[in-house]
Amino acid sequence: MFHCLSTHSRKQQLIVSGTPRPQNTDSMGSIAFPSLPYRPPGQVLPTTQWGHVFRSQGETIELKQIPVGKPGPDEVLVQIEYSGVCHTDLHAWKGDWPVAPKSNLVGGHEGVGLVAAIGSQVRDLRIGDTVGIQWVNRTCGICEFCAAGNQPLCPQLQLSGYTVDGTFQQYTICKADNAIRIPPGIALEEAAPVLCAGITVYKALKESNVQPGQIIAIVGAGGGLGSLACQYAKACGHKVLAISSGAAKRAMCLYDLGADYFVDYKSSNMTEEVKQVTGGGPHAAMIVSSVEEPFHQAAKYIRPGGTIVVVGLPPGGMTTDFFSLVTQKISVKGSYVGNRTETEEALAIIVRSGFRVQFNVVDFAELPKTYELMETGQMKGRTVLKIGKDASGYPDRRSQFFGDTSPVRYNNEAKGYVSGALGQAIDKAGRDFRSDTVTVPTEPVMQAIINASTFGDDIYDEGGDPAVNAFQDKIKALTGKEAALFVLSGTQGNQICLRTHLHQPPHTILLDYRAHVQTWETGAIPLLSQATVTGVEPKNGVHLTLDDIKDRIVEENNFHFPPTRIVSLENTLGGSILPLRDAREISNYVRNVRVPPGRPRIAMHLDGARLLEAVTAERVDIKEYLSYFDSASICLSKGCGAPMGSVIVGTKEFIDRTIWFRKMFGGATRQTGMMAAAASAALDHNLPLLPEVHARTRRVADYLRRIGYEFLMPVDTNMIVLDLKKMGIPGDAIVEYCKKQGLYTFPSGRLAFHHQISDDGISRLQKALMELMTDRRRF
Structure with missing residues (x-):
């Protein structure tokens, strides 16, 4: 981006207004935005939102x-979360460019958040995916530049926050x-600056x-862009010559950023010093300074x-010694933003290398103050606006889109009923990939x-416990079945x-042999x-189909074999x-298999342990899915x-009979209302x-696939x-490498994710x- 334009001295006014201004503000005047609840696919999204709008430049x-x-x-x-x-x-906004942006514009082009709705032609994104929106918002996709991966040069290019509304709003649209x-x-707030600066x-x-091992000079290494450039160059295997000025910048570049060499650009013999420390000069130079x-x-x-790659934009024109450029075969390039693939590469490098982006999170309403700091040169690092209701660090990475799931501080001071032991258990669950039962x-x-308001005995009390009954009614409404029964386990x-x-x-x-x-x-x-079991191996290697089932059903016409009474399927x-x-x-085939008069038809059962998934x-x-099963x-x-439990569903007659077997199998419980609640x-x-x-x-799977892992199942x-x-x-190697990172895994190679897996846990898993x-x- 054009990060280094000189600043005009005109004064512009920034105000907070609206219809109406929210009443709930903190002592600093920060606005507390209304929660926008989770909207499942197909439901209506909110029609209004908060956004920063300017009518025209200045x-x-x-x-x-x-x-x-x-x-x-x-x-x-x-x-948008951040x-x-x-x-x-x-x-x-200030009008420093010759081409004016559109009127009534919402600015911003470094937004990250969650997909809330998708168009009819979108195939590779789903609701809930975490995505970012950068400067390049829309391109034609078919011109010579788009075909070559140079989308920023597309003649039909539309720019976030400049020609189309950007990311300083709670919802925004992108191709x-x-x-x-x-x-x-990578946390969302850290990812946001990468979409532009990175x-x-x-x-x-x-x-x-x-090339890796060669030297690149970063001119302006002590600034925000320069420090990022140093870290990216080191992460990509290059030697870095940091060019800046002052003892503090020298220490930062050499010790904090890991630069290999440092030269003060104010040195009286600067060019000779550069050649001396690099053994003939750097192979390339990136200029992010604006002079x-x-x-x-x-x-x-x-x-x-x-x-020489030019990123910074000094004011006015420049003159240079073209004779030296020609005779020394020196190339000069201007560099702009990258395309989507390159941006995703930039994010992946941060995850892999572990270096940190310097940023400061402020309230959404503080955009005016942020601009003032920029104009007066007081900005330190990158400022990120917190637009979503909740913080992004998983399991705190929740949003208004996914309901009122504000992050909880689990400690003894916060809530009297939440123990320190539970907080430790949550931390452990964030690194536990053995199963989704570890939450x-x-x-x-x-x-x-x-x-819990009821403490009845689910066996002795006539009619059972009211809380259990209420939960079973809830499951009946969810599944469309006549009856439900709470049981202890799957x-x-x-x-x-x-x-x-x-x-x-x-x-x-009859079932899948792996069931x-x-x-x-x-x-x-x-x-x-x-009962005996007929195990069937699916021909597609993934799940059973009708072709697998129909030839394996045993009808009641041969006393040498026990007839099939149940087809049991599993999902997932x-x-x-x-x-x-x-x-x-x-189901349609099985339910039409002939049985002798007086015999019940073959039953369809579903092990729906992860049916909700x-x-x-x-x-x-x-409801439609379960309509093809007699029980689940x-x-x-x-x-x-x-914390515990499963629920079985079926007809009322069926569930009435299951109560006998629940008692027989040791499932009679006391004061089950708490668990049902x-x-x-x-x-x-x-x-x-x-x-x-x-x-x-899916994102972790994509990462593992890129580094060479293969999967047994989709x-x-x-x-x-x-x-x-x-x-x-x-399998023991998986356990060993993960254990060194403080992770919990099984040697089977199965990695189970759940709602309490943390970003730190995922980062450790990828590293392991x-x-x-x-x-x-290597070996």
């Missing part, structure tokens, strides 16, 4: 309520192809054509055949337990359902139900979805994050977080299953698996 900036736009077919609507403030935004995918392992210096670094002299100096000390109660769940729920369907042996259950009811429930089927399995289409086809990811109606067991301690709260407060969990899982929901056998990686892959290739 005129008043107003913080006021404005309409929320609707994305076009190839666009996405993004709810937006960086760039000098380009200041200059666009989906230009939306930046934010990787896990990509500016990274693109300049690429334009320099400097003319460093350009002339660079032309004298650059190594023959080298490249611990959130504040709303703890409140539900403490405030295993108990599955085995109760299977036993209830079966009456007199011989009988068999949980067969492989992970301690051999309960033959013991409790006296290894995190992969059993699609609605296949469930429907299997599946229907959220596939975006299908849970839905786990509440997985995607929902309840906790499960209800978890359903309300944690279920809306699943789209973000899935998006984070990454559809919240699980990554590594194909350890194909890669030749022992990168080290493992690097060592494997």
Whole structure:
């Protein structure tokens, strides 16, 4: 971006106005914006929002309520959590450019947030994905520049905060192809400045054509852009000559930024000193300073055949010694912003290298003050506006879009009922990838337990416990089934359902040979139900289809074999979805298999331990999905994050009979109201977080795929299953490398994500698996 334009001296007025101004402000006058609740796909989004608007260059900036736009077919609507403030935004408002921006403009072009709505033609983004919006908002996509990856040169280029509304608002629109995918392992507030400052210096670094091990001079290394340039150059394997002035800048460049050499540009023999310390001059120079002299100096000390990349913009024109440029074959390039792929590379480098972007988060209403600091030269680092209601650090990375999920401080001073031990458990859960059952109660769940109003006995009391009944009614409404029954675990729920369907042996259950009811429930089927099992391997290697099922059903016409009485399916399995289409086809076929008169038809059972994950990811109606099953067991301690329990659903006649088997299997409970209340709260407060969990899982999977990992199963929901056998990686190695990073994993290669996985946990996981892959290739 144009970070170094000289500042005009005109004075502009900045005010906060609107219709009306919010009444709830803090002592500093910061506005507390209304919460915008989670809106599932297909529901209506808010129609108004807050945004900073200026009518034309140099005129008043107003913080006021404005309409929320609707994305076009190839666009996405993004709810902005944070937006960086760039000098380009200041200059666009002040009128320092010859081309005026559009009128009634919302500025800003360093915004990060979550996809809130998508156009009909968008295929590679989902609601809940974390994305960024930068300077390049929309391009034609077909011109010679777009085809070559030079989108910033597109003749139909539209610019965020300059020709189209930008990111100083709660919702903004961007073409989906230009939306930046934010990787896990970097906080949103830190990612925001990378969308402009970071990509500016990274693109300049690429334009320099400097190779790893070669020397690049960063002119203006002590400033904001220069410090980032030094860190990017070191992260990319280059040697860095930092050029700045003063003892403080020298210490910062050499010790904080890791520069290899330092030369003071005010030195009387500066060019000779540069040649001496670099052994003939740097191979390239990046000039981010906004004065003319460093350009002339660079032309004298650059190594023959080298490249000078100009980022800063000195006022006025420049003269130079073209004879030396020609005879020394010195290239001079101007560098602009990068494209989407390059921006995502710039973000990935920060995640991989671990260097930090210097920024300061301020309230959304403080844009005027930020501009004043810029004009007076008092700005330190990068300023980032906090626009979303909540902070971004996961599990604090929540937004208005995902409901009222404000970050909770778990300590003894904050809430009397939240213990320090629970806070430690939450920290541990943030690094635990063994399962999504490792989550611990959130504040709303703890409140539900403490405030439980019923303490009945679910067996002795006539009619059961009221809180349990209320929860079961809630599940009935959610699933569309006639009845529901709260049980202690998923295993108990599955085995109760299977036993209830079966009456007199011989009988068999047909299922996927990897199914949980067969492989992970301690051999309960033959013991409790006296049934044999027909295990089927799916031909597609992922999930069963009708083609797998129909030839394996045993009808009652051969006394040599026990007839099939149940077809048991599972969703998800290894995190992969059993699609609605296949469930429907299997069910329609099975329910029409002939049975002798007086015999019940073959039953359809669903182990829906992660059904909530599946229907959220596939975006299908849970009622329709369950209509193809006679019974289902839905786990509440997985995607929902309840402390315990599952719920089984079916017809009223079926559920009435399951109560007998629940008692027989040791499932009679006392004072279950507290657990039902906790499960209800978890359903309300944690279920809306699943789209973000899935998006984070996909981003980590993309990272692992890029560094060489292969997967056993598709990454559809919240699980990554590594194909350890194909890669030749022992399972114990996964555990060992992750343990060194303070992580908890299983040797199976399955990595389970959940709503309490932290950014730090993801960053540690990526580092551990990168080290493992690097060592494997080395040896």
